[in-house]
Amino acid sequence: MLDDDDDLQNKVIKCKECSRLIRYIESIGQAKVKRFTNENYWAKPIPGYGDPKATLLIIGLAPAAHGGNRTGRIFTGDSSGDWLAKALFETGFANQPMSISKNDGYALKDAYVTAVVKCAPPQNIPTPSEITNCSQYLQTEIKLLESTTKVIVTLGKIAFDNYCKSVGMKRLIFGHNAIYKLKGGKTLISSYHPSRRNTNTKTLTWEMWMEVFKTAKNIIKSSDNY
Numbered sequence: 420m421l422d423d424d425d426d427l428q429n430k431v432i433k434c435k436e437c438s439r440l441i442r443y444i445e446s447i448g449q450a451k452v453k454r455f456t457n458e459n460y461w462a463k464p465i466p467g468y469g470d471p472k473a474t475l476l477i478i479g480l481a482p483a484a485h486g487g488n489r490t491g492r493i494f495t496g497d498s499s500g501d502w503l504a505k506a507l508f509e510t511g512f513a514n515q516p517m518s519i520s521k522n523d524g525y526a527l528k529d530a531y532v533t534a535v536v537k538c539a540p541p542q543n544i545p546t547p548s549e550i551t552n553c554s555q556y557l558q559t560e561i562k563l564l565e566s567t568t569k570v571i572v573t574l575g576k577i578a579f580d581n582y583c584k585s586v587g588m589k590r591l592i593f594g595h596n597a598i599y600k601l602k603g604g605k606t607l608i609s610s611y612h613p614s615r616r617n618t619n620t621k622t623l624t625w626e627m628w629m630e631v632f633k634t635a636k637n638i639i640k641s642s643d644n645y
């Protein structure tokens with residue numbers, strides 16, 4: 420756990436600041452979908468998780484309605500989570516290639532995963548005010564990991580823009596595998612989001628996706644040698 424992370428986790432889980440999102444995630448937890456009809460949905464906000472000394476910080480958009488909102492762990496139990504878990508395993512940041520539930524033994528090593536918005540939004544689109552409401556938590560996570568983070572990978576343009584805003588950077592241009600050197604020796608890599616829309620249309624291929632994590636790994640490794 421991050422230092423002070425218990426407090427942060429509790430705050431996030433109990434947060435009710437965005438009434439539209441809270442209503443939505445609770446209603447999804449009641450309605451469910453046929454394939455998960457026998458499961459108890461988490462249906463609450465979801466904090467980030469991972470290694471308290473992470474060198475790699477990964478920031479996505481938000482939990483998925485029937486993924487994280489069901490399992491209670493971000494990027495767990497949906498196709499985006501499958502892509503992320505496999506890539507992190509193949510680059511040595513995770514102990515197994517699958518992440519399907521909170522109790523599946525999946526663990527991150529040197530990596531921490533979170534999202535701009537901690538509640539699943541309808542159509543995967545949070546409003547600007549919901550993003551603003553939730554930015555306090557992302558900023559806390561960034562601060563708690565400040566001393567160890569070497570590479571930040573943002574998934575999708577909203578995550579990229581909000582990370583830049585959180586750390587006061589302007590005029591950086593979003594692109595896939597675009598690499599920016601930041602103050603303090605950190606590196607920012609922007610990636611397309613591994614959403615079904617991007618992967619099914621081959622906007623994001625597996626090779627393109629792995630390139631991001633291989634780049635991150637190499638940067639971290641080379642900085643270890645100094």
Ligand code: SF4
Nearest residue numbers: 434436437464538553
């Ligand atoms: S999106 Fe963030 S600020 Fe809004 S209710 Fe969920 S946890 Fe709270």
